[in-house]
Amino acid sequence: MTYKIAVLPGDGIGKEIVDQAVRVLTALNLDIALEEAPVGGAAYDQFGHPLPPSTLELAKNSNAILFGAVGDWKYDSLPREHRPEQAILGLRKNMGLFANLRPAILYPQLANASSLKPEVVSGLDILIVRELTGDIYFGTPRGVRTAEDGAFKGEQEGFDTMRYAETEVRRIAKIAFEAARKRNGKLCSVDKANVLETSQFWRDIMIDVSKQYPDVALSHMYVDNAAMQLVRAPKEFDVIVTGNLFGDILSDEAAMLTGSIGMLPSASLNASNQGLYEPSHGSAPDIAGQNIANPLATILSAAMLLRYSLNESAAADKVEEAVRQVLAQGLRTADIYEEGAEKVTTSQMGDAVLKAL
C-alpha cells in the first residue's frame, strides 16, 4: 500500500523547511506518494480562502499531512475568517484532530540556548498532550451582543463558551495515559477546577479514567501553578494533559524553556491515526526566502509522522538519530548557533541529515 502524504508548506519559511523534510521522507525508500497543496496566506492569495476545499479534500484523503507554517503580517488586516490561522483551525476541526502531542526536549548540545540556567533545563524531556478540537476554541454560542443580564445589562459585550463533553475528555485522557505509560508513568492534568465548572468536569473524568491505569501516577495542578512550576522546575514533569486553551499557553511556554523552538516538532492526531505534523515554531516571514531557517523541527515532525500515522517506527528512529548526529557534528543553523559551532544554511542542514541517514 502506498502511503499518501499531503504536503502543505504554507507561508513564510514554510516552503524552505518543508522542502528539507520532504527530501528526508523521500530518501527512506518507503512507498510514499507526496502531493502538495496551498494553505494559509498562500492559499488565500490564490483561491481567496486560507483552506480551499481542494486542499481540505487532499488532506482528508491522505494518511498524514506534512505542514509548514502559516501567517504573514500582510494578512493581519483581513477579517478573521480569512486569516491564515483559520486554515489550521479548519484542518483540526474538519479532520477531528483532537490529540496534539508537543514534546519539549532540550538537546544536551543546545543547553546554552535556553534563557534558563543549564542545571534547570538540561536533559529536559516532557510531553504536553493538548486537546485540540474542543474547549473555548470552538464552543458556541460566541460573538458580540447586547448583554441581557448582569451588572452591564444593555451594554455591548464580547463572549465565548468554554465546554467539554464527556467523550472529548475521555479520549484525550486515554491518549495521555497511554503516552505516560510508555514514558515515566507520571501524568499531570492541568485545569482550573477551583474556578471553572468545565475544569471540575474535566478533573472528575481524569480521575475516573485513571482507574484503568493503576501503573500511571496521576496528579492535578491548577494552570497558574503549572505556569510557575514550568519555570521553576520543568524537569519534574513527565506528561502533561490539558485542554485546548491552557495547552496553547503551556505548550508554548514549555517550548520556550528549551530556547530552541526551531528544534521542536508536533503531531495532531485523530481517532484513525491520521495526523497533521508541523514544527512548533511559526512562519517567521522576516527571514523567509533566505535559506537560513532551521529545518530540524520539520524534519522531526516528519519523524513523528512516520511513527504515529504510518506506523514506521524504525524509519522514525533513523530520522531522529540522524538529527542527533548532525547536532553532535556541531552543525547549527543561525537560530541555535553559538561560538565554536559550524553555521549552516537550511539546505545544508538538510544535506547533513540526508548524509547521516
Next chain:
Amino acid sequence: MTYKIAVLPGDGIGKEIVDQAVRVLTALNLDIALEEAPVGGAAYDQFGHPLPPSTLELAKNSNAILFGAVGDWKYDSLPREHRPEQAILGLRKNMGLFANLRPAILYPQLANASSLKPEVVSGLDILIVRELTGDIYFGTPRGVRTAEDGAFKGEQEGFDTMRYAETEVRRIAKIAFEAARKRNGKLCSVDKANVLETSQFWRDIMIDVSKQYPDVALSHMYVDNAAMQLVRAPKEFDVIVTGNLFGDILSDEAAMLTGSIGMLPSASLNASNQGLYEPSHGSAPDIAGQNIANPLATILSAAMLLRYSLNESAAADKVEEAVRQVLAQGLRTADIYEEGAEKVTTSQMGDAVLKAL
C-alpha cells in the same frame, strides 16, 4: 480622619506574615485603626463559611484590607462553595475589586534565586495589570448539563462563559494606561484575538482607549506568545494588561521568573480606591507556625496599601526603602537564603524592617 484597615490573616502562614506587616503599619505614626476578622479555612472552621457576612461587612467598611493567604489541604474535599479560595473570589466580586496590580520585580541581591540566567532577569521590573471581576471567572451561564447541540449532543458536558462588557474593558484599560504613563510608557495588551470573540472585543476597546494616551505605546500580543516572551526576554515588557484568566496564568509565570515569590506584593482595587492587599504567594501550610516564612511580600503589600488606598506615598516609600535596606544588609529568610547571607526568621525579618524604618 482615622484610616480603617481590615486585617484578614487567613490560613497557613497568613497570621505570621500579616503580624509583621501590622507591626510595620503601626510603627508609622499614622492614624490607623486595625480590626481583625477570620477568612478562608479559619473562617469556615468557626462560622461554616470562608467569607462570613461579618468579615465581608468589615471589609466593605474599611479603607483597605490587609490580607494574608488562604487554603489548606484539609479543606480540599469540601464542596467548591465552601473552599477557602471562595473568600478571595467573594471579596473581589462583592467589593468590585476589578483592578489587580501585580509587580514582578527582581531585587538585584536576589538575582541568583531565579531559575533563569541572571542576565535575562536581573533588574526585572514589570507590572501586570489583571482584570479581576469579569471574564470566565464569573461569567454565566456555567455548570454541568446535557449538551443540546454539537457533535456530543445528549452527553453530559461542563461549560463556562467568558464575557467582557465594554465598561469592564474600558476601566481596566484606563488603569493600565495610567500606570504605563507613570512608568516607561509601554503597554502590552495580551489576548487571544485570533480565536476568541471576547478577545477581539477587548482588543478593539484597547485601541480605542489608546487614543487618549498618545504618549503610551500600545502593543498587542497573543497569550501563547506572551507566555513565551516572558521566558525568553521578560525585560522587554513594561506594563502588561490582560483579562482575568490570562492574567492569573501570566502573573504567576512572571512572578516565578524572579525566583523570589516571597518578595512580591499585590493590590486589588475598586473604583473608589478601596483595596485588598496580599502577597502573591500562597498559604504554605507545610511551613505554617514555624516562624520561617518570608514576611516581605506582605510588608510590601502594606506599602502598596499606603500608596493606593491611603494616598500616603511618603510612608509607602519609607517601607519600600526599609525593605531594600534589610536586603542590602544581607538578611534572608529561608526561601531566599543563599550562602554568605544571614538567615533570619519571620519575626527577625520584621524586627529588621522596623529598625530600618
